Every structure is written in structure tokens, then in C-alpha cells.
Amino acid sequence: MSGQSLLVPGEITPVRSVPGNIRRPEYVGKPAPTPYTGPEVQDADTIERMRVAGRIAAQAMEEAAKHIVPGVTTDELDRVAHEFMIDHGAYPSTLGYRGFPKSLCSSLNEVICHGIPDSTVLRDGDIVNLDVTAYINGVHGDNNATYLCGDVDEESRLLVERTRESLNRAIKAVKPGRQINVIGRVIESYAKRFGYGVVRDFTGHGINTSFHSGLIIPHYDSPHATTVMQPGMTFTIEPMLTLGTHEYDMWEDGWTVVTKDRKRTAQFEHTLVVTETGAEILTLP
Numbered sequence: 001m002s003g004q005s006l007l008v009p010g011e012i013t014p015v016r017s018v019p020g021n022i023r024r025p026e027y028v029g030k031p032a033p034t035p036y037t038g039p040e041v042q043d044a045d046t047i048e049r050m051r052v053a054g055r056i057a058a059q060a061m062e063e064a065a066k067h068i069v070p071g072v073t074t075d076e077l078d079r080v081a082h083e084f085m086i087d088h089g090a091y092p093s094t095l096g097y098r099g100f101p102k103s104l105c106s107s108l109n110e111v112i113c114h115g116i117p118d119s120t121v122l123r124d125g126d127i128v129n130l131d132v133t134a135y136i137n138g139v140h141g142d143n144n145a146t147y148l149c150g151d152v153d154e155e156s157r158l159l160v161e162r163t164r165e166s167l168n169r170a171i172k173a174v175k176p177g178r179q180i181n182v183i184g185r186v187i188e189s190y191a192k193r194f195g196y197g198v199v200r201d202f203t204g205h206g207i208n209t210s211f212h213s214g215l216i217i218p219h220y221d222s223p224h225a226t227t228v229m230q231p232g233m234t235f236t237i238e239p240m241l242t243l244g245t246h247e248y249d250m251w252e253d254g255w256t257v258v259t260k261d262r263k264r265t266a267q268f269e270h271t272l273v274v275t276e277t278g279a280e281i282l283t284l285p
Contacts, residue, residue: 004125006262007108009251010118013075015101016082018091025135025211028096036210041232046139046208047273047282050234053090054141054271054282057134060084061143062285064104064132068147070124074106077130078117085134093133093140093211100255105131105144112240112248112257112265113202124150127160129267133211140211142236143283144269155243156264159196163241163266166190170219170237174229174272174279181225184218187239199240199265201248202257206235207271229274234282238269 018024027033042050064081082103085092092103100116107115107129108122115129122128131144146160166187173186183204191198204217218225219239244263251258259265271282 004109004123006110007120009253009256010074010120012101012116012118016079016095016103018086018095022086022089022091023135023138024091025093025097025140027098027211032098033211036213038209038213040206040213040215040234041230042208042234042273043232047232047234049137049139050141050208050271050273050282053134053136053139054143055285056085056088056090056136057132057141057143058283058285060134061130061132061145064130065145065147068122068128068149070122070150072122074108074115074117074120074122077106078102078104081130081132088136090134090136093135093142094131097211105129107131107267109264110258110262112199112242112259113267114255114257116253116255122149125152126150127152127156127264127266131269139209140207141283142207142211142269142271144238144267146266146268159241159243159264160266162190162194162196163239164268166239166241167237167268167270170239171270171272171279171281174274176229176231176274176276178229179225180217180227180229181222183237184225185221188220191241197242197244197246199242199246199248202240204236204238204269208234231274231276233274234271236269236271238267240265240267
């Protein structure tokens, strides 16, 4: 296990500007989004627009990840992704979502999810999750990945590698006619091989014209996740695996979620559409 000291909140820079010609999601400037009441199955036009949004989100994440080296701040990673999305005509979906102040989430080491980019400086041996969502042409594309910063210890490196593999296995389990709980069953059974915790309180979600449609995709075998997958359904799978407990604490900022035992955690995510035979990944660069 890495001997890194635990994270503490840094200084948050002012909100980055977005040109007025870029369309905003309806929730920007409001305390919460309007609840989604549309279908979980999307038409061909919506799916095609989601391919565009997903590609921009994936490319923005890739661009930011190029800057993951010791000495760089998480705020700088946010700047890179923000400018990439703006340059491609997309709005960073997290910016202003329920008041979130930045254009991506940067979650290091013991942070499970929703870390706020700030003055925190990346250190040699950190693991860094970037979560990037782009909004363009009225739809969202959402993805994340965990990256190694410098010389990372073997235990953390394996956690990252296996979390990526758990997502790959879950995607292969997506088939029309199957219940959604097969996704969590595949992830949990794989994670248990290595004694990893599987985060339960933060899940994948339906996504389309809405950032979070209300459809829940658990990453453990939930008896309640009985929704049957149908061609055209769009959602994220985003397993969060930990070296210890799945339980968590929340920082005072109301966003940053850390493992209760402060052990490390990794996450990977793609936005998918269910096809006639399986799943298509919509967040490919």
C-alpha cells in the first residue's frame, strides 16, 4: 500500500467561463435539474448525437490525462478538459450541475468520486480518476478512467487494472432481455476474487437528454435491479472498487466522497447503448 499522506481540500479557483453561443443544459443556474420523464429507450437520432457527445468527452479526458504528472494541479487538468470541450462546441456537463463548480471531477487515491479540482498538486505514486461529461446537441456523454501518476505501488496498480477489467466484463454482460442486475453480479463476483470492496451508494445511471435519467445501474448484485434491458437503452456503467471497505465519508464541501478506512479506490466508466446483440460504447475517442 502506498505511504502517501491523506488528501486535504485545496483552494478552488473561480468558475471558468463558457462562451454564450454554447448551449447550456437546463439545470445550469438552478439548484437541481428538472426530473426526467422521457423514455430510457432512445431513437436513432438521439443515439447518434450521443456518439458525438461521448466522443468529445472521451477526447477531453484523454487530453487532460496527458498532463497527469507529478507537480501538476488538479485545477490544471480541469482547465485542459474545459478548454477542449469549449473548443469543440460542447458544454462541460458537471459545471453548474447542482452547484458543482468545475468542468470535471478529479478523484485521487482514497477519493471514491466527485472530487473538486483545486490547488491540490499531483504526487509521484498517486492514482488519479478523471470523470468528464460533455453536453452538445441536447445530449450528454459521460466517461471516466483512473490513471497512474509516476511510480505507483503494485497494489494500487493492480486495483486500477482490475477495475478496468471489471468494467470490460460488465459491458460484455449487457444483452437485451437480461435484467440490469446481471451487470452488478459480474462486477461484484470479479471484485470478490481479490477481496475488493464494491461501492454501493454511487451507481451508474440512465443518460440521454438528461445527465441522470433516474435509471439506476448498481455495481453489486442488487435484487431490486430487475429492469430488463432493451435495444436503444442508454446508460453508464462505472464500477468503483476499493482496497478495503465500500463504506464512505463525505467532505464538508458536500461533494468529495472518500473511503471510510481511507484506503485507495479506482473507477472506470463508459456510456453505452444496448444493441440487438449486446452493447455499443458511445464514449470512444
